Structures are given as C-alpha cells and as structure tokens.
Amino acid sequence: MTAPRALTAPASPQEDASVRPLPWRRMAWVTWRQHRFALTGVAALLGALVLCLWIVGLQVHHAYAAATACHPASSIACEQLIGSFNGTGHFLATGYVLQAVPALIGAFVGAPVLARELETGTFRYAWTQGFGGWRWTLAKLVTLAVLVAASAGALSVLLSWYYHPYFQPYFAGNSMSLTTESSPLVGGLFDLRGVAFAAWTLAAFAIGGLAGMLIRRVVPAILATLAAYTGLAFAAGLYLRQHYLTALVTSKLNVPGSAWIVSQRWLTKGGQRISQSALSHVLQQGGPELAGKGGVPKSLSSWQYLVQHGYTQWTTYQPAGRFWTFQWIEGGWLLALSALLIALTVWLVRRRGGLKPIRPT
Amino acid sequence: MNVLQASGLGKRYGGTWALRECSLTIPAGHVVALVGPNGAGKSTLLNLAVGLAAPSAGRVTVLGGWPAGSPAALDGIAFVAQDAPLYKNLSAADMLHLTRNLNRRFDQASAEARLVELGIPLKQKAGRLSGGQQTQLALTLALARRPRLLVLDEPMAMLDPLARHDFMATVMTAVADDGVSVLLSSHVIAELERVADYLILMSRGRVQVAGEIEGLLASHRILTGPAAEADKCSQRPVVHVRRALAQAHLLVRATAEDPVPPGWEAHPLGLEELALAYLREPGAAALPGPAHSRNAEPSEVTK
Numbered sequence: 116m117t118a119p120r121a122l123t124a125p126a127s128p129q130e131d132a133s134v135r136p137l138p139w140r141r142m143a144w145v146t147w148r149q150h151r152f153a154l155t156g157v158a159a160l161l162g163a164l165v166l167c168l169w170i171v172g173l174q175v176h177h178a179y180a181a182a183t184a185c186h187p188a189s190s191i192a193c194e195q196l197i198g199s200f201n202g203t204g205h206f207l208a209t210g211y212v213l214q215a216v217p218a219l220i221g222a223f224v225g226a227p228v229l230a231r232e233l234e235t236g237t238f239r240y241a242w243t244q245g246f247g248g249w250r251w252t253l254a255k256l257v258t259l260a261v262l263v264a265a266s267a268g269a270l271s272v273l274l275s276w277y278y279h280p281y282f283q284p285y286f287a288g289n290s291m292s293l294t295t296e297s298s299p300l301v302g303g304l305f306d307l308r309g310v311a312f313a314a315w316t317l318a319a320f321a322i323g324g325l326a327g328m329l330i331r332r333v334v335p336a337i338l339a340t341l342a343a344y345t346g347l348a349f350a351a352g353l354y355l356r357q358h359y360l361t362a363l364v365t366s367k368l369n370v371p372g373s374a375w376i377v378s379q380r381w382l383t384k385g386g387q388r389i390s391q392s393a394l395s396h397v398l399q400q401g402g403p404e405l406a407g408k409g410g411v412p413k414s415l416s417s418w419q420y421l422v423q424h425g426y427t428q429w430t431t432y433q434p435a436g437r438f439w440t441f442q443w444i445e446g447g448w449l450l451a452l453s454a455l456l457i458a459l460t461v462w463l464v465r466r467r468g469g470l471k472p473i474r475p476t
Numbered sequence: 477m478n479v480l481q482a483s484g485l486g487k488r489y490g491g492t493w494a495l496r497e498c499s500l501t502i503p504a505g506h507v508v509a510l511v512g513p514n515g516a517g518k519s520t521l522l523n524l525a526v527g528l529a530a531p532s533a534g535r536v537t538v539l540g541g542w543p544a545g546s547p548a549a550l551d552g553i554a555f556v557a558q559d560a561p562l563y564k565n566l567s568a569a570d571m572l573h574l575t576r577n578l579n580r581r582f583d584q585a586s587a588e589a590r591l592v593e594l595g596i597p598l599k600q601k602a603g604r605l606s607g608g609q610q611t612q613l614a615l616t617l618a619l620a621r622r623p624r625l626l627v628l629d630e631p632m633a634m635l636d637p638l639a640r641h642d643f644m645a646t647v648m649t650a651v652a653d654d655g656v657s658v659l660l661s662s663h664v665i666a667e668l669e670r671v672a673d674y675l676i677l678m679s680r681g682r683v684q685v686a687g688e689i690e691g692l693l694a695s696h697r698i699l700t701g702p703a704a705e706a707d708k709c710s711q712r713p714v715v716h717v718r719r720a721l722a723q724a725h726l727l728v729r730a731t732a733e734d735p736v737p738p739g740w741e742a743h744p745l746g747l748e749e750l751a752l753a754y755l756r757e758p759g760a761a762a763l764p765g766p767a768h769s770r771n772a773e774p775s776e777v778t779k
Contacts, residue, residue, distance in 0.1 A: 239557035244578035
C-alpha cells in the first residue's frame with residue numbers, strides 16, 4: 116500500500132480534546148443526507164396540499180364574500196349563494212381528510228429513523244463513530260422533529276385562512292348554514308388550526324421514533340405508529356379535550372351557536388334525570404297547543420312546553436372564546452409528550468442493554 | 477497500556493448468558509485473534525468493547541481505562557461489524573463524507589487514495605459493490621479514522637481467498653505504519669495463524685485461553701506414547717487426550733525443558749492444533765493470572 120500517510124499521531128487518552136464531544140452541527144449534513152428523501156417527500160406532500168387548499172380556498176372565500184354581500188339575506192338569490200358556499204370544497208369542510216397528514220408524516224419520517232438502522236444493521240456503523248450513538252440519535256430526532264413540526268405549522272397557517280369563513284358569526288348562527296360543526300372547538304377542525312396541527316405532527320413523529328427503536332423493523336414500526344397515533348387522537352378528541360377547562364352549564368337557551376355543546380340533559384322538577392324516551396312520552400301526551408291538533412294552531416315548541424311543565428334542560432358547553440386557551444393546552448401537553456418520547460428513545464439507545472447482536476445466517 | 481481490560485464481565489440476553497465471568501487484559505501493540513465456534517460469545521465481547529451493548533455484570537474498559545462507549549473510547553476505536561454494514565444507498569464518496577463528519581480525525585486523502593488503489597469508484601453506491609469491496613470500503617473508513625484500536629468482527633466471512641489476503645495485507649500495513657492494535661474475531665483459525673500474535677479462545681460464553689501465541693506454543697507440547705500409560709505418564713496438566721489404537725497423543729502444558737517420560741516422545745505443536753484441542757475440552761483453560769493491572773479496582777461483579 117503506497118497511500119500517503121498523514122503525520123497526525125493519535126491523541127492520547129489524557130488529552131481533553133478527545134474527551135470533549137464533537138460539535139452538534141456535524142450532524143446537520145448527516146441528517147440531511149440520510150433523510151433527504153423523507154424530507155423531500157414531506158415537502159412534496161405539503162406542497163401539493165398547499166396548492167390544492169389555495170385553489171379551493173380562493174373559491175371558498177369568493178363564495179363566502181358573495182353570500183355575505185347579498186341583501187336581503189332571506190331572498191331566494193341569497194339562499195342560492197349560501198348553498199353555493201356550502202357546496203364549495205365540501206369534502207374538506209369537515210376537515211377529516213386532513214387529519215391523516217400528521218399521522219402520515221410521523222409514520223413515514225419518524226418510524227424509519229431508528230428502525231431502518233436497526234433492521235439493516237447499520238446502527239453498528241453509526242453508533243460506533245466518534246460522535247456517539249445517543250448523541251447521534253438525539254441530534255437526528257430533534258432536527259427532524261423541528262423540521263416536520265415547522266412544516267406542519269406553516270401548513271396550518273394556510274388551513275386557518277382556508278377555514279376562516281366557516282367560523283364567522285354570519286354562518287355560525289345562521290340556520291341556513293349547512294356546516295353543522297360551526298364551533299371552532301369541535302374535533303376535526305380544532306386540531307387543524309392554531310398550534311395544534313404542528314403539535315400533533317410532532318407527537319406523531321416522536322411516537323414513530325420510539326416505535327422504531329422498540330420494534331426495530333420499518334414496516335411494523337410504521338403500522339404501530341399509525342395505530343398508536345389514531346388511538347391517541349381519538350382519545351383526545353372524544354374524552355380529553357372537553358375537560359381542558361371546566362365546562363359551563365346553563366338552563367337557558369342562550370348558548371351561542373359557536374359554542375361546543377358537550378352534553379344536554381333534561382331534569383324533572385325534583386332534579387331527577389329524565390330519559391329521552393320518557394320525554395317523548397310527555398310530549399305525546401301534550402295538549403293541542405303543542406301538536407297543533409283539532410284546529411288549534413301550534414303555538415308552543417317542544418322546548419317551551421317542557422319548560423312550562425316544570426322540566427329543565429341543562430346544557431354543558433365550552434364557549435368558542437376558549438379556542439386559544441384550548442390550543443395552548445393541547446399544544447402544551449403534546450409538546451411535553453413528544454419531548455418525553457424522544458428522551459425515552461435516546462435513553463434506550465444510551466442504555467443499549469436490550470440490543471441483542473443480530474446474527475446474519 | 478491495555479487496549480482492553482474486562483473484569484467479571486457478563487452479558488445476558490433474556491435468560492441466557494452470551495458471555496459470563498470474563499476477565500481479560502489485552503496489552504497494546506498486538507494483533508489479537510478472538511477465536512471460537514459460532515455462538516461462543518465473540519460478537520458479544522466485541523459489542524461490549526465498542527460500546528454497542530452494555531454489560532449485565534462486571535465492567536470493561538478500553539485504551540488504558542476509558543469505559544467502553546465513552547467519547548474517548550469511541551474516538552480511539554474503529555469497529556467494522558460483521559458483514560460490514562454500510563448505507564447501501566450512499567455512494568463511497570458519501571460514506572467518506574459521512575464518516576468524516578462523525579469523527580474528530582479523518583484522513584480523507586489516504587482514504588480516497590486507498591479506494592482508487594482498490595478500484596472502487598467513488599461514485600458507486602455502496603449497495604452495488606461486491607461483498608469484498610464493501611468489506612474493503614468499511615475497513616478503509618475505519619482506518620481513515622486513525623484509530624488506536626481496530627476491532628473487526630468476522631471480517632473475512634464475505635471474502636474469497638484472494639480478497640482475504642488483500643484485506644489482511646491492508647490491516648498489517650496499518651499495524652506496521654501506525655502501530656494500531658487489532659482485535660479480530662473469526663471462527664477460521666488457519667487464516668489467522670500468519671497474522672495474529674495474541675490468541676483469545678472462547679467457547680460457550682467463556683474465555684478459555686488468552687495469551688501471546690508464541691508463549692502459548694512454547695508452553696504446550698504433544699506427548700506421543702503407549703495408550704496404556706496415557707493416564708499416568710505426565711506430571712504436567714493434560715489438556716486433551718487423543719487415542720489412536722495403541723498410541724495416545726497428549727496435549728500437555730509443558731515447555732521444551734520439561735522432562736519427557738521414558739517411552740514417550742515430545743513434539744511442538746501449531747496454533748490450529750492447540751486451538752482445536754482446547755475447543756474439544758471446554759473445561760480446560762490456559763489463562764494468565766488474575767487479570768488486574770496496577771490501578772484496576774477489585775473485580776467485583778455488579779448487578
């Protein structure tokens with residue numbers, strides 16, 4: 116071998132320089148080079164979404180402007196404009212399609228970070244370099260987490276703009292509105308706007324990272340990430356979010372249309388809870404003024420009839436004004452959860468106890 | 477300086493011990509052959525030494541006292557794992573760039589020159605190189621880090637005889653030029669005989685023999701004589717007895733100066749013969765005294 120040799124003598128162990136860890140910025144190129152396909156994929160997915168949302172969003176805003184400018188509101192022409200607004204971008208109106216975006220980013224970017232290394236055995240190369248295994252893991256996970264969360268945050272700015280007309284008082288309180296979910300707190304739209312979208316993307320990524328470390332195979336780790344994320348998102352939407360702040364309770368009909376109605380129930384004079392079937396029975400026995408029978412015009416709504424007969428309807432709700440408080444609460448616990456999951460992943464790499472050497476046959 | 481020092485070292489995966497009660501001191505400046513059958517615990521010992529696994533019991537330090545896996549240890553040790561794992565979708569040039577980023581020292585010029593010499597195109601994806609070229613690339617990356625200890629786990633498994641020769645030539649050049657210590661595992665003893673000067677023999681998760689090969693060969697003899705007297709002929713410890721009809725061949729721990737019983741003949745033996753005899757007798761051991769250096773703590777077994 117005739118290769119030229121550098122004259123650098125290996126450092127002795129007593130020298131501080133060899134103990135001091137390598138600077139973190141060394142990982143920037145490494146992370147980019149190894150994950151550029153995943154990051155490009157995320158950019159392409161988000162780019163396509165931006166384009167689609169921009170085009171449909173302009174139509175939505177246009178239809179909204181036309182509907183609000185129309186006078187008088189009860190005219191047939193105006194009803195047609197409102198109908199046209201409700202028909203525009205209908206498949207996006209509930210927001211459910213976009214719920215998949217954080218899950219997909221988390222699963223396809225987060226899960227392979229460690230799973231691919233462990234599956235192909237390259238962790239034995241990566242974690243024995245001078246940079247160190249757990250620092251390598253920490254640098255990669257944090258860099259990628261920031262990148263995916265920032266991209267998702269950028270998209271959610273566009274989403275906020277896109278969904279802006281749906282939360283305007285004009286439609287929120289208007290019986291003509293076909294958008295049934297007009298409260299900004301209701302699941303489906305709540306987590307697309309504000310900080311929640313970025314926070315959910317971050318959480319999905321962190322779940323993916325840990326799943327990759329635990330499962331050590333790319334495809335099963337991706338599937339596990341999707342399953343875990345879905346479970347968490349459903350649990351948050353169905354059980355958790357309504358308890359962020361103590362809900363308001365009222366017996367009046369003054370609940371604003373933008374409020375998120377958590378539950379409604381009827382109580383008897385004695386404060387006993389009365390079931391829906393019992394209520395129907397009461398209403399069936401109601402007088403002619405309720406049913407409009409026997410030539411008497413219908414003068415009472417069911418609600419008025421029941422109230423006159425001593426029943427009280429209690430509505431539990433979260434007012435729309437709590438939107439940003441709820442956003443920060445949800446963003447906060449998701450950030451804490453993500454940090455915890457990433458820390459756990461790094462700790463597992465550092466502990467290395469369970470890493471059985473893979474013996475290829 | 478000891479490049480590796482283990483005391484009471486053990487590693488358990490689930491309920492089975494892959495390595496246990498391993499106490500070992502490897503001085504610097506040797507090419508150490510770690511030999512044993514498959515499943516003997518060689519890979520486990522190497523993984524513990526490079527910090528890829530954490531001990532279940534005992535401790536292991538490297539390069540004169542650094543805990544395995546610590547920044548200083550990672551800095552001074554280059555490891556080529558079994559089957560030379562590389563990123564298949566990265567080119568050879570990218571692998572150089574990657575390794576340069578992840579290490580304090582990296583001799584880019586010598587690494588590039590070495591790849592040219594080997595006929596490995598820099599733009600070729602690692603996954604499209606032959607098995608031999610991949611191993612050579614992994615070795616080139618490891619040596620460009622200017623390590624003080626080079627750890628190779630079954631490095632020659634993927635190589636044909638010619639490539640094995642080239643591979644060992646590269647390693648021996650680094651030993652001669654840079655004084656790097658080498659610890660390499662293999663289950664083929666013959667290919668190590670020419671290069672190694674220190675032997676560690678492992679079986680069933682335990683270290684059986686450890687020492688300089690010259691010394692080991694000088695302290696073992698084969699005695700050949702009548703089979704009937706095989707049991708009582710030698711005052712020296714008998715490692716292994718092989719009987720062939722009327723004759724018995726005894727591998728004993730004895731030097732050339734030890735007296736030979738009447739009616740018996742003594743012969744020197746080769747490395748392979750020595751290793752095979754010990755591997756057939758897992759109960760036998762040839763270890764230097766307690767493996768502590770002056771500054772080592774007592775070998776208490778933790779956990």
